[in-house]
Amino acid sequence: MTERADPSDTRKRERLVTLRPMAPIVPPVNVSGHALMVVIAIMSFLCAMTLGAVTMIQEKAEAWQGDVSREITVQIKPEDGLDMEAALTEVRTIALSFPGTLSAEIVDRASTARLLEPWLGEGFDMDELPVPRLVIVTIDETAPPDFAAIRQNLAEAVPAATLDDHRAWADRLISMARITVLIGIGILTLMFATTMLTVIFATRGAMAGNRHIVEVLHFVGAETSFIASEFQKRFLLIGLKGAAFGGGIAALGFLLLGAWQSNSMATALNDQVTALFGRFTLSGAGYFGIVGIVVLISAMTAVTTRLTVTRTIREIDRQRADPSLAEIG
Incomplete structure (x- = not known):
């Protein structure tokens, strides 16, 4: 005769399985994650400062152009x-x-x-x-x-009178503003590319450290989308924290500089700084752009991570199908 399982023992095992914590595929806290967060924060800060500077220059140029186009000057020698x-x-x-x-x-x-x-x-x-x-x-x-x-x-x-309609100055001002915007866009593009490459290397490092877990999960039937989503959630959180911190510091910096200039009017230092760099007044569009940078870097981090994980799992599948590739790798 077969022994019948004790219902109480079955309930205890089910309770233990239910209470057992599920370990994440990607460790929530590790050195590489903190390092990636710091790098993303630095790149977000630089992107936000660049965008803010370009926005201020563009707005100042438009204001100067408007002032110049509204007046002409007659000089009498x-x-x-x-x-x-x-x-x-x-x-x-x-x-x-x-x-x-x-x-x-x-x-x-x-x-x-x-x-x-x-x-x-x-x-x-x-x-x-x-x-x-x-x-x-x-x-x-x-x-x-x-x-x-x-x-x-x-x-x-x-x-003895000569008329100056300021067209030469206006043309130079427009050219300078356009060149500045193009340079700013170029710098932002390079920073975004650097951030993307950093995320790719960090994702590959996390995949290498957890490769055996990924291989086992994939071997027992875990879909590529499930594994990629686990990595994507983890790196999205890292990217969001880093980008929010870097963008927040940049926005706070513009606010503090603007408040300092407003509270220290008619001082020698303020006059010299204003003469060299102008007013550190960022409009609502500039702050909205900083928020956009935070969202963009976070989304870019998540998408880059998902694509990298998907590509890495495909490489694992190819190596499994062809053992010679695994020996070469």
Whole structure:
């Protein structure tokens, strides 16, 4: 007669199996995982800083271009026998006579002296120097005046006056902004490629350390998609943590720099930093771009890991089918 199993023993075994913890395929904490997280954080920080810098430069260039395109300048050089005040008034009248000009403002002597103080110092006598005088004309951007006709009238009425429509500066500004954007895109592309290669090497390292587990699971029937999803979940978490940390530090850096510049106005250090690098003010589009970088790097990490694991399992299948390949490997 066969012995009947004790129902209580069966329930105990089932309870032990249920309570037994399931070990993950990829260890949740290891040295390579921490190293990969640090690398992703560094690359995310550099990508976010590059994107923020490119965004600020692009926005500043657009603002400068708008300011330049709204104004033209008429410069009058002092000459012997020239009544400067009468010439300034004549230039202003000629400019306002053309359709498309909204206003014309004569830069007075005090304002001209303030413009020259950084180079000539305070208290200099303008009468002792041949300092040109300016008339700033505001124009309608949608329907600008005829610059050639203005130049011709100025040449006839006030030969010492010259018109500058700032087109050369605007063209240079647009070219500089485009080159900066292209350089920024190139740098971001290289950083993304470096991050992708780092993820590939880290995934292959994790596969090599757990290759026997992967081979056993695959041999007993585990699908490639299941094994790849386990690696993908682990590396997605690593990529998300690293990218969020790096992007968050970059966003915090822009916020702190902007707050420092706002709270230290009219200081020598702030003036020098602003003159060299401009205002560290990042718009909402810049911060949205940083969030996009975090999401993109995390998704790229997950997708790269899944493709790498799938390719590695295919190599295992080929080696199993052809033992000579395993000997070569």
